[in-house]
Amino acid sequence: MSKRFRVSMALALALVLLVSMAGVTGCKPKTTTDGDGTGSGDVVKGGTMSFYIGEPAYIDPYNTQESEGTEVEQSLFDSLTRVDPLDPSKLMGAAAESWEPNADATVFTFKLKAGAKFSDGTPVAAKDFVYAWNRIVNPNTVNTLTNKVDASVIGYHLAFVKGYDDVVGGKATEMSGLKAVDDMTLEVTLSQAFADFAFVVAHPALAPVPQALVEGGVDYNGAKVPFGDFPVGNGPFKMAEPWKHGQYVKVVANENYIGEKPYIDGVDFKIFKDTEAAYTEFEAGNLDFAPIGEGKIKIAQDKYGVSVDGYTVNPKTQVVLGAENATYYMIFNMADKDLSNLNLRKAISLAINRQAICDTVFEGTREPADNILPPGIAGYEKGAWEFAKYDVEAAKAALAEAGFPGGEGLGTIKLSFNSGAGHEKIMEIVQSDLKAIGIESVFDSADFPVYLKSLDAGKFQVARLGWIADYPITDNFLYPLFQSKSGDNKSKMVDPAVDKALDEARTVTDDAARISAYQAINKSIQAQVPVSPLMFYKHTRVGSSRIHDFVWDAQGLGDFTKVWIDAPAAE
């Protein structure tokens, strides 16, 4: 090797090292948190909040079935009622001023707020609800973006309304149970009693829409824009420009809104492909609310402070970790020859160390579940599911009682889950927990489409699922998950007594009596161990230090009317 070459080599190495170090070291980011974290201080008006979302499927209420579209849509529309963001058991009026069920909870009469308008200035009337709801259910509803039939997948919200089956079946185009008594009165007749119906109508998708604009398009800059890209609603905000697919949705305050007017000028919903990219953008100071990147939760907690109630963001208490109305659980196939054994199900449920899963896999950001109902639901009782706890001795005893002392005589149990979504780590703990009491298990993982199909076909023994409530009510857990005919009852639990009790509970109009009826049903369901609740999902998002009093509720809906933003510092 020549001398010249060696010198060159050394110089080049030094340069390369220097360049790569510039990328690895670098100065620490400055945190600019200020304020006292209590949300006190004078409210400042104005400013635009930037908010992370993934690309929505629809922001037109007729088909908002996923979280991202719903987030945008709920800023544009008010449904009849609204769940209190900080107390999901409480309902407030939104478009409706008051509502009244009849004695057996089959007819609900909603009185609308006087003077309410859509953002284009046309008044909101009961007929706008009738039109909107029929549009959701009608199988021939046209997507305004393509002018092609694109039926909604969320018609099930209105399955209780009388005449639903006729519209779905094509025998009618309007549900007979919907009646605009006058401009301000909407009367809804149900085909079966459902005392919690006022919670159902809080769903953001069940908002009124202006028929003329849905069918004729919306005027924007001298051109007609389809309603699906520019929904016009009765909510606190209105579209600033048509949805820029894959990039952003911009909304600004609606001057025609009759409810509590927002302090901020608007919200920029910035569309991201990847949550990690969003968190980078947050750290760069360009996003006010974002999901926390994987493995960065502890660091974020130290750096930005944790929200006091888990939902409200203020400077220095910016990380929201509140429980969601969602449960992660294992389902047992009750039609399986092994899992039909109640004591085996008990043994498995008692053997799982939920705390270990929450601590090691989720950095403590999930909570061990002791009930299928999350704590935010009115019927929740601590420890109500007596087998949803970690008790190795009891698990062993149950296994012996099941006829398999120490696992003897029991074959290998299949643990099914969808691959590539982080469930492997959870299942590894479950597997070793089962082994500890003598149950051998194998993984049976597949990609999501294949996994869903095998669940539907009942080809599993023990599998994982998550349930996210549509409405924060007990019924929305117990009825879909355990009613014998429900499509979401994947355990295939069949108990006529539970079915009957579930139907009866829906007729109870007194809130306290209904909740205790549901609690009794929950008790008799848990005794059969059709599923084993593992964890309650929790938020893992962070707000910027310039936003105050921002609430991101247990349903994952932001309250953009109370948030205010620091005035930009003078340059």
Added chain:
Amino acid sequence: MFQYITRRVLQFIPVFLGVTLLLFLTANYLPGADPIQLKMGEKAIDPATKARLLKNLGLDRPWYAQYVDYLSALSPVHVVYYDGTTPEVDPNLPKGALKQTGTVALVIPSIASEVPPKGVATISPREGMTYTRGEAARWAIGGLTLEFDPPDLGTSIYNGRKVLDILGETYPYTVKLALSAIILEIIFGVGAGIVSAIKKNSFWDVLVTLSTSILVALPVFWLGIMLQYTFAIWMKEATGGAFYLPATGASGEFADWVYLILPSITLASVSTAYAARIMRSQLLEVTGQDYIRTAYAKGLSARKVLWGHAMKNALIPVVTFIGLDFGAMLSGAILTESVFNWPGVGYTIFRSIVGRDFPIVYGGVTIILFAVMFMNLLVDISYAFLDPRIRFGGGDN
């Protein structure tokens, strides 16, 4: 040359049919839940609603019928059934659905009527399937109705939007990013390779060799994230000006060229390194050959030998590599797009594969197929200019 190009273009047809046929076959034999169930995730969907949605999308039909639907919607001439001259609006049906009785019309699609001016009519060529076209683009010739209609790639299962709209708004970004990355690759890759070869064993040569080794080994997403942290977070206040921009480009307006800088560096990184290495080794190999020595012996200047004789031969493999690489970039860049939130086509197609949103997958592959085939043609044509021995006259070379 013209003959060669014609032959190559005709060769596209079997390639196109082969690829798309394979795609339809694979898509239809993929195990697992249907796209409508995937749209609902873990929540059950009412079977009647699901069946209806599958039918609306034509997904209840066998794969070969779907394939014919796809081809006929895309092809210049296709046949639909409808009631002759003017579709009649039935006031009892919901907006958009029209009465049809079923006569045959010859429909010629063209991109001329992308946006129907007014009186958009929807007819139902088959029960459950609707067909949109513009009033203005219709000519009645004798008893036959000819219609000009844009090629259609169907609608997305996930969000009900037109696949052409989705690709129309993402593909320009893919092209923009690919173009800027390929320019970087040509300037820095080829340039560094030349410098490195000419100044063999110098400081610059070692620098190029070392840095290309490192670049090749760096995962693209890591490099992207490091660039973001360096310029958008750590150096945000220091750099101000040009780099004072959202780390991922997610600001709203993408018109500004500065948004291209970091993603195109990231996308170009690995290929630039490869291009430099290929350029270097080719040039070294060529300069060692007899004809170069002869050229020097004839008294030609080093510059003339390099640019007039060595370069042309050395460039052929480099052009092949860059051409193929550009084709690959035109297929979208999933990682770069995710890290920088670039609104390109790669991530859209990736997400559609995962979610089994077949119309987008089919449409995306169609567009990419055309782009890649076109790039390959350009590369082949460029050979003729680089190497006089390569001729396209239909001879046996």
